[in-house]
Amino acid sequence: MQRLSPYLYAAPALIVLGLFVYWPILYSVWLSLHRWDFLMPQPQFVGLRNYRIMFESAQFSNALRITALFTIASIPPMLVLALGVAVLIAPPTRPNRVLRSVFFLPTVMSAVAIGVVFDWMMNSEIGTFNTWLRALGLEGVNWLIDPNLAIYSLAMVEVWKQFGYNVVMYAAGLQAIPATVYEAARMDGATPWQRFRDVTFPLVMPTTFFLLILAVINGFQVYTFVEVMTQGGPARGTEVLLFYLIRTGFEGGNVGLGSAIALFLFAFLIALTLLKMLTLGRKVHYGYD
Amino acid sequence: MATTDIPSGDARVQQTLRTRRGWSPAGVARALFLGLLALVVLYPLWNILAISLADRSSVIATDRTLWPPTGDAYARAWFNVPFPRYFLNSLIVTGVVTIGNTLTAVLAAYAFARAEFRGREFLFLLIVGTLMIPSHVTLIPNYLTFARWHMLDTHVALILPFLASGFSVFFLRQFMRGIPASLDEAARMDGAGTWMILWTIIVPLSWPAIAVVALFTFMGNWNEFVWPLLTTSSEDMRTVQIGLRYLLRDEGEGATPDWPLVMAGTMITLLPLLVAYLFAERHMIRGITMGSFR
Numbered sequence: 001m002q003r004l005s006p007y008l009y010a011a012p013a014l015i016v017l018g019l020f021v022y023w024p025i026l027y028s029v030w031l032s033l034h035r036w037d038f039l040m041p042q043p044q045f046v047g048l049r050n051y052r053i054m055f056e057s058a059q060f061s062n063a064l065r066i067t068a069l070f071t072i073a074s075i076p077p078m079l080v081l082a083l084g085v086a087v088l089i090a091p092p093t094r095p096n097r098v099l100r101s102v103f104f105l106p107t108v109m110s111a112v113a114i115g116v117v118f119d120w121m122m123n124s125e126i127g128t129f130n131t132w133l134r135a136l137g138l139e140g141v142n143w144l145i146d147p148n149l150a151i152y153s154l155a156m157v158e159v160w161k162q163f164g165y166n167v168v169m170y171a172a173g174l175q176a177i178p179a180t181v182y183e184a185a186r187m188d189g190a191t192p193w194q195r196f197r198d199v200t201f202p203l204v205m206p207t208t209f210f211l212l213i214l215a216v217i218n219g220f221q222v223y224t225f226v227e228v229m230t231q232g233g234p235a236r237g238t239e240v241l242l243f244y245l246i247r248t249g250f251e252g253g254n255v256g257l258g259s260a261i262a263l264f265l266f267a268f269l270i271a272l273t274l275l276k277m278l279t280l281g282r283k284v285h286y287g288y289d
Numbered sequence: 290m291a292t293t294d295i296p297s298g299d300a301r302v303q304q305t306l307r308t309r310r311g312w313s314p315a316g317v318a319r320a321l322f323l324g325l326l327a328l329v330v331l332y333p334l335w336n337i338l339a340i341s342l343a344d345r346s347s348v349i350a351t352d353r354t355l356w357p358p359t360g361d362a363y364a365r366a367w368f369n370v371p372f373p374r375y376f377l378n379s380l381i382v383t384g385v386v387t388i389g390n391t392l393t394a395v396l397a398a399y400a401f402a403r404a405e406f407r408g409r410e411f412l413f414l415l416i417v418g419t420l421m422i423p424s425h426v427t428l429i430p431n432y433l434t435f436a437r438w439h440m441l442d443t444h445v446a447l448i449l450p451f452l453a454s455g456f457s458v459f460f461l462r463q464f465m466r467g468i469p470a471s472l473d474e475a476a477r478m479d480g481a482g483t484w485m486i487l488w489t490i491i492v493p494l495s496w497p498a499i500a501v502v503a504l505f506t507f508m509g510n511w512n513e514f515v516w517p518l519l520t521t522s523s524e525d526m527r528t529v530q531i532g533l534r535y536l537l538r539d540e541g542e543g544a545t546p547d548w549p550l551v552m553a554g555t556m557i558t559l560l561p562l563l564v565a566y567l568f569a570e571r572h573m574i575r576g577i578t579m580g581s582f583r
Contacts, residue, residue: 024430
């Protein structure tokens with residue numbers, strides 16, 4: 001009895017995770033090797049054909065390109081802004097704490113709510129942004145209607161949502177830099193800019209790398225903003241990978257191809273996660289004081 | 290002004306700025322920049338509130354006036370749209386998930402923190418490994434699983450997959466390992482069994498960590514979007530997130546949304562989390578920054 005009890009304690013968690021996380025991965029592999037839509041009575045084994053269809057599909061390469069654009073466009077402003085702000089508000093004084101809480105707020109807000117309010121603000125006719133632009137005598141911008149622009153508008157929303165998280169992570173990284181290092185730099189007569197360039201920037205490099213990979217991981221899983229604001233349009237201009245996956249696997253009912261897409265994205269994200277773990281180890285400082 | 294025990298270099302810069310009274314140009318620029326950024330973050334929130342209190346017809350006009358405020362949109366969200374139903378669904382689902390997820394985590398964390406058993410390392414690795422697995426890969430198979438069980442479009446489908454998480458178990462185990470084993474021993478001497486020790490020693494001492502796990506689970510599940518979007522088909526099963534999404538754009542594409550109603554819905558959707566953030570912001574920040582090392 002006593003020897004059995006640890007297993008009993010761990011069982012509920014293990015069963016749930018096994019049933020809804022590990023089993024689905026195996027099931028996905030099996031599904032991706034079959035042709036099956038909900039109309040067919042029996043899945044039909046097709047080998048790697050779903051993967052071939054995926055790689056030859058113009059829609060897939062479009063989705064890959066759009067997702068990459070979204071990710072690449074959102075990362076530089078997010079990281080630059082976050083590091084700059086973190087340097088300014090790193091000392092845990094009272095006003096700095098308040099600012100940190102304000103910047104972090106979007107991180108806890110639901111992506112649907114954020115999508116809704118930016119859908120309003122980016123509305124071409126009556127939205128806030130164009131109202132302001134017109135007030136300045138400028139022409140309105142088709143934020144979400146221009147097929148070439150829409151994905152960048154969504155990237156801006158991502159920056160708005162994620163930047164506070166990056167500030168908090170950077171601030172934690174900055175506080176771990178020993179004061180003696182700055183002391184030495186000051187003794188050598190380094191200007192504030194030189195201190196930033198030669199001390200702060202290199203020493204928060206592990207945090208930067210961590211946040212960069214995390215941003216790629218998050219960027220490649222963007223879905224909610226697209227679903228709420230643009231539905232992949234206009235002209236597939238915002239059809240990111242996850243949106244394409246769900247359109248194929250659920251609305252299109254092509255379970256095999258959908259699973260192949262899911263596993264492709266899965267392999268990519270796992271590779272990034274492993275890279276992050278291998279290169280960083282314990283070098284990043286987490287937490288919040 | 291509080292200062293750190295180990296002031297960082299930048300703390301020093303700030304201090305020199307502050308002692309040099311009479312507002313240095315750099316200090317003013319810094320304050321302006323940060324103030325502006327805070328406005329950029331807060332403006333959309335203000336926008337939600339302002340438009341939710343506006344009159345439906347005046348919002349669409351280009352020369353809109355948002356004064357005087359009216360609570361009309363909230364009344365319509367509550368009485369004309371089944372938002373109370375969405376809210377109830379979210380409360381049920383998130384409530385059960387938060388309690389259930391925390392409970393499975395407490396039990397598992399206790400076993401991994403205290404007991405010696407065969408396969409312990411491997412099983413723990415399996416649990417922590419789920420932190421690396423992106424949820425999208427489980428969507429299609431889990432959908433098919435619930436379809437086979439004839440349980441799509443039920444509360445069960447919205448609850449069951451979230452009843453355990455690698456983060457919760459990991460976080461609680463780390464905390465429980467810090468509780469001195471001598472306390473267990475003392476209780477054992479007094480004749481307490483493992484079950485008694487868990488509830489009389491470990492759980493009372495783990496409250497801070499349990500609170501973080503519960504809060505983090507609550508937040509994640511309240512905001513959950515993709516899974517309920519895919520598995521609910523009837524209006525009666527929608528959570529607030531799904532209800533809000535359909536409030537903005539129902540099947541009839543191209544129609545102009547009823548913006549005050551949409552924003553009132555947004556406000557209702559955000560409210561529980563905003564309140565929680567107001568009271569437990571530091572715990573939420575800690576939970577999120579810790580949770581993202583996956």
